[in-house]
Amino acid sequence: MTYMARRIAFYIVTAWAAVTINFFIPRLMPGNPVQIIMSRLSAVGPVTPSMQRALEIQFGVNTNTSLLNQYFQYWGQLVHGNLGTSITDYPASVASVIAQALPWTIGLVGASVIISFVVGTIIGTLSAWRRGSFLDGALPVSAFLQALPYFWVALLAIEVFGVTLGWFPDSGGYAQGMTTALTPAFIGSASYHALLPAATIVVTSMAGWMVGQRNLMITTLDQDYVLVAQAKGVSQRRVMWMYAARNAILPQFASFAVALGLVVSGSLLVELVFSYPGIGDVLLNAVSNDDYSTMQGVFLVITLAVLAANFLADLVYVVLDPRARQEA
Amino acid sequence: MTVNTALSAVETDPIVRRPAGGRRFWSLFTRSKWVTAGLAIFAVYVLFAIIGPIIKPYDPSALSYTAILQPPSAHHLLGTTQTGQDVLSQLLVGFGPTLEIGFLAGVIATAMSIIIGVGAGYFAGSAGEGLSLLSNIFLVIPQLPLLVVISSLDAHAGSWVYAIALAVLGWAWGARVLRAQTIALAGQDFVLAAKASGESAWRIILFEILPNELPVVATSFVFTVVGAIGSYVALCFLGLVNINSWNWGTMLFYAQSNQAMSDGAWWWYVPPGIAVALILLGLVMLNFGLDEFINPRLRAAGITRKELKTASKQQGITPVIRNRPRAPSGVSSAITVGDEVTSTARRHK
Numbered sequence: 001m002t003y004m005a006r007r008i009a010f011y012i013v014t015a016w017a018a019v020t021i022n023f024f025i026p027r028l029m030p031g032n033p034v035q036i037i038m039s040r041l042s043a044v045g046p047v048t049p050s051m052q053r054a055l056e057i058q059f060g061v062n063t064n065t066s067l068l069n070q071y072f073q074y075w076g077q078l079v080h081g082n083l084g085t086s087i088t089d090y091p092a093s094v095a096s097v098i099a100q101a102l103p104w105t106i107g108l109v110g111a112s113v114i115i116s117f118v119v120g121t122i123i124g125t126l127s128a129w130r131r132g133s134f135l136d137g138a139l140p141v142s143a144f145l146q147a148l149p150y151f152w153v154a155l156l157a158i159e160v161f162g163v164t165l166g167w168f169p170d171s172g173g174y175a176q177g178m179t180t181a182l183t184p185a186f187i188g189s190a191s192y193h194a195l196l197p198a199a200t201i202v203v204t205s206m207a208g209w210m211v212g213q214r215n216l217m218i219t220t221l222d223q224d225y226v227l228v229a230q231a232k233g234v235s236q237r238r239v240m241w242m243y244a245a246r247n248a249i250l251p252q253f254a255s256f257a258v259a260l261g262l263v264v265s266g267s268l269l270v271e272l273v274f275s276y277p278g279i280g281d282v283l284l285n286a287v288s289n290d291d292y293s294t295m296q297g298v299f300l301v302i303t304l305a306v307l308a309a310n311f312l313a314d315l316v317y318v319v320l321d322p323r324a325r326q327e328a
Numbered sequence: 329m330t331v332n333t334a335l336s337a338v339e340t341d342p343i344v345r346r347p348a349g350g351r352r353f354w355s356l357f358t359r360s361k362w363v364t365a366g367l368a369i370f371a372v373y374v375l376f377a378i379i380g381p382i383i384k385p386y387d388p389s390a391l392s393y394t395a396i397l398q399p400p401s402a403h404h405l406l407g408t409t410q411t412g413q414d415v416l417s418q419l420l421v422g423f424g425p426t427l428e429i430g431f432l433a434g435v436i437a438t439a440m441s442i443i444i445g446v447g448a449g450y451f452a453g454s455a456g457e458g459l460s461l462l463s464n465i466f467l468v469i470p471q472l473p474l475l476v477v478i479s480s481l482d483a484h485a486g487s488w489v490y491a492i493a494l495a496v497l498g499w500a501w502g503a504r505v506l507r508a509q510t511i512a513l514a515g516q517d518f519v520l521a522a523k524a525s526g527e528s529a530w531r532i533i534l535f536e537i538l539p540n541e542l543p544v545v546a547t548s549f550v551f552t553v554v555g556a557i558g559s560y561v562a563l564c565f566l567g568l569v570n571i572n573s574w575n576w577g578t579m580l581f582y583a584q585s586n587q588a589m590s591d592g593a594w595w596w597y598v599p600p601g602i603a604v605a606l607i608l609l610g611l612v613m614l615n616f617g618l619d620e621f622i623n624p625r626l627r628a629a630g631i632t633r634k635e636l637k638t639a640s641k642q643q644g645i646t647p648v649i650r651n652r653p654r655a656p657s658g659v660s661s662a663i664t665v666g667d668e669v670t671s672t673a674r675r676h677k
Contacts, residue, residue, distance in 0.1 A: 014465045021469070025477055143616060147609035149558060151565055152580065152601035159589050211616075218625050257468050258501055262555075265472030269562055273584070283473065287480055287566055295480055299473035306470055 003324045007314045011307050018303040022296050023074050027067075036290050037087065044090040051085050055293070083300070084293030088285045094297040097282060102301065104173055105278035108194055109267045110309075112201035113260065120206040121252065124213025125245045128221065139214070142207030150266035154200045154273035161196055168196040171275040197274045205263045212255065216248035223247070250321055256313040260306055268302075362617030369610030377427045380420035388417040388574045400595050407595035410586040415579075419599050422575040426557055426607070429491050433556035436495035438549045441502030446533055446541075448503065449510025460507055466500035471559060479568040490569065494556040502548030509544050513537050547618045554611045561604050576600035 034055050041047045057073045065073070077083075083094035127135035162170025169175075175189045220226065221244050229243045230236075271280030279298055286294035318324045385405075392412030400407045406415035441463075448459035478493050513519060514537070522532050538545075563569050564577020565584070583589075583597040620626045 010461070010464065013461065014468050017465045018469055021474070022477075025474075026481060139616070143612045144605075144609055146612050147605045149561060149601065149604050149608075151562065152597075152604065155580070155584065155589060155597055155601070159592075159594070163590060163592075215619065215623065215626055219623060222625060257464075261468060261470040264470050265559075265562075268472060269565070272566075283476060284566065287476060287568060290480070292477075292480065295473070295477045299470075299477050302470050302473050303468075306468060310468060 004314070004318065007311070011311060015304060015307055018300060019075070019078065020071075022300055023071060026292065026296075037292060040087045040290055041085065041090065044087060054082060054084055078300075083297035086286075086294050087291040088282075088289045088294060094294050097294065098279065098297055098301050101277060101279050101282045102305075104276060105267070105271065105280070106305065108198055108271065108276065108278060109201070109264060111194075112198045112267065113205070113263055113309075115198070116202040116206040116263075117209050117252075119202070120209025121213045121245075121249060123206075124210040125217055125240065125248070127210070128214045128217030128248075129240045129244070131218075138210065142210050145204060145207040146211075148204055150200065150204050151269035151273050153204050154197065154270045157196050157200050158273065169193050170196075173277040193276075197270050197276055200270050201263065201267050204266065205259075208259060209252065212252055213245075213248060216251055217244055220244045220248040246320070250317065253313050253317045253320070257306075257310050260309055260313075264302060264306055360617035360620060362613045362620065364617075366610045366612075366614030366617060369606060370614070373423060373427060373607050373610070376420065377423035380423045384414075384417040384420040386414035386417045388413060388421050389572075390414070397591065397593055397596075399593075406599055407593070409582065409593075409596055410588070415596055415599060418574050418579050419576070419603060422579065422600065422603065425487060425573065425575045426560065426604075429487055429494070429560045430553040430557040432488065432491035433494035433498060433560075434549050434553035436492060437499040437552040437556070438502060438545060440495065440499035441506055441548055441552075442538070442545065444499065445503030445506030446510045446537065449507040450514055450529065450533055450537065459503075463500040463503040463507070466497065467504060469497075471497045471555075472562060475559060475563055476566065476568060479563055490560060490563070491556070494559055495552070497559075498552045498555050502545075502552060505544055505548060506541060509541050510537055513540055543618055543622050547615050547622070550611050550615045550618065554608055554615075557604070557608060557611075576604050 037055055038047060038052070041051070054077060057070065057077055081095050083098070086092050086094050086097045089097050123135070123138060127133075127138050158170045161167050169192065173190060173193050174186060175193075223244075226239060226243050229239045234243070268278075268280035268283055270276075271278040272284045275281060279302060282294060283298045285291070286298065390413060392408065395404060395408045395412045397410055397412075398404060398408045404414050404416065406419065408414060409418075444459050444463060448456045448463065450456070474497060475493060479490070519532060519536050522536050527536075560569070561575070561577035561580075564575055565580045567578075567581045567585070569577070577600075579600040580597055583593070583600075588596040
């Protein structure tokens with residue numbers, strides 16, 4: 001199998017595993033979520049027979065059907081994009097609630113991850129190249145930054161830059177009263193609101209990329225091809241970026257998967273603290289309303305989004321690594 | 329330690345005949361600044377976890393209507409909350425549960441990653457491939473949303489339920505690194521010799537392979553603890569874990585839901601955040617030290633430019649510095665096989 005085919009097969013298996021986990025978790029846990037949901041739903045509005053049916057399938061309350069049948073029914077629902085009904089935004093469907101929030105999260109987290117990866121990798125490369133310089137101080141600093149909980153940094157950022165200094169808005173994704181439309185004014189407002197949460201994510205996640213790149217660079221610098229390049233008079237800058245950094249960065253992409261899941265988890269909390277209109281906010285509202293369908297939907301969509309991002313990272317990897325390209 | 333003695337030590341130390349991972353590993357605790365600092369912080373936390381509940385000045389849940397949202401004073405060293413509860417007492421009581429969860433999850437996850445990772449590396453064929461696939465799947469699935477689903481379904485779960493859940497979601501990274509290490513070690517002469525002399529697979533894994541992977545096991549343990557503490561605090565902050573038990577996440581949960589930020593009640597939400605950050609910092613530093621042990625080239629970072637120059641002249645562009653015998657060439661290749669090893673630092677939260 002070629003490199004890309006292997007990766008695609010892996011993503012399909014992982015997506016299947018995520019769906020299956022989602023199917024089994026409510027069935028393995030004690031308690032009966034359906035009863036809670038039904039009472040919640042009937043409190044906010046009428047429960048239609050089709051909604052009840054969807055719930056039964058989702059949480060396996062209908063014991064007349066075998067587990068295998070329930071599993072197939074569950075897949076049938078998913079294929080039709082039916083993730084259940086939202087309690088928080090009754091009677092909207094979970095799928096539509098998530099679809100509304102997803103662009104915000106993808107924009108915020110996507111931009112922050114790319115910025116922190118690029119900046120972290122550059123600082124890491126430089127600090128490995130110029131050991132003994134002031135950049136060595138970056139290591140203790142990064143240890144400290146890595147240790148800070150995302151959501152706590154977000155709380156501090158709000159307090160300092162939002163409340164005390166008043167430089168940035170302390171919550172929301174755009175100015176109040178504005179209608180969501182792709183006008184310059186709205187995009188400007190949205191970017192302004194995104195600055196503080198994005199900075200929080202970048203500050204707390206950059207250190208990991210930096211330390212990773214630094215450590216990989218130090219190992220790569222010892223390779224013979226670096227020595228040969230220096231011996232034949234290639235400029236120092238070219239040796240650093242095109243010989244050492246280019247090779248050191250490959251495992252960085254390989255570990256993108258691990259990092260991304262963690263950054264996304266952290267970003268959810270950041271969104272939540274900033275009341276940013278993304279998935280994190282949806283998740284928090286779901287939690288406070290015992291909205292299990294939404295929570296499950298959020299987990300599923302986030303997992304699929306992380307898989308898609310990993311796939312993109314794989315594509316970049318193929319471009320960067322001739323060995324993978326040859327196989328692909 | 330000066331570079332001169334370090335370099336002469338490199339030259340004069342006898343070459344070890346077999347990779348004595350275990351023995352060198354323990355000497356690390358006294359040598360690396362990172363490790364010493366990390367362990368010191370950890371020790372202080374353990375101390376507070378033990379004496380915290382004894383020395384706490386007030387009952388952390390006791391309400392007081394005469395001392396509402398007071399800044400730090402002689403009566404309340406860290407001030408009070410919206411309901412007049414003593415922040416210091418809540419903070420002191422929080423040490424125990426946080427360390428307990430982290431440690432428990434770390435132990436369970438490390439056991440899982442040893443079994444699955446070493447198994448996947450040692451046993452070739454479909455069994456090994458299957459275990460490897462399993463760990464790769466768990467590696468990609470984002471933890472927090474799944475934890476939210478699990479904990480919301482069982483609101484009254486005891487702390488051990490969370491420890492198990494955090495471990496089940498946290499073992500995969502360690503397993504992947506251990507697999508890479510095991511594959512490298514399984515081809516070493518001393519393992520082949522043990523096989524040839526008819527040792528059983530269990531004996532080889534337990535007495536030949538595992539002792540040489542101790543540093544890697546240690547890093548993955550520390551990082552699972554970091555991840556578990558981070559996730560547990562986050563879950564508590566979300567109000568998903570029993571909000572009647574005091575820990576730093578619950579403190580932040582109450583602080584946020586009672587607008588401590590807009591009231592400027594920094595004494596309420598800053599101390600628990602610093603408490604979390606410091607223990608995680610200690611553990612991250614511990615792992616920096618372990619990383620430097622696994623990949624000795626990283627150790628050159630702490631020295632000055634002048635020392636580096638002297639060392640580079642003798643050893644090339646990335647000198648191996650400090651008092652440590654050179655590992656046999658085969659072993660150093662085994663150590664660098666897991667590129668993941670060097671990029672451990674980012675994994676947590």
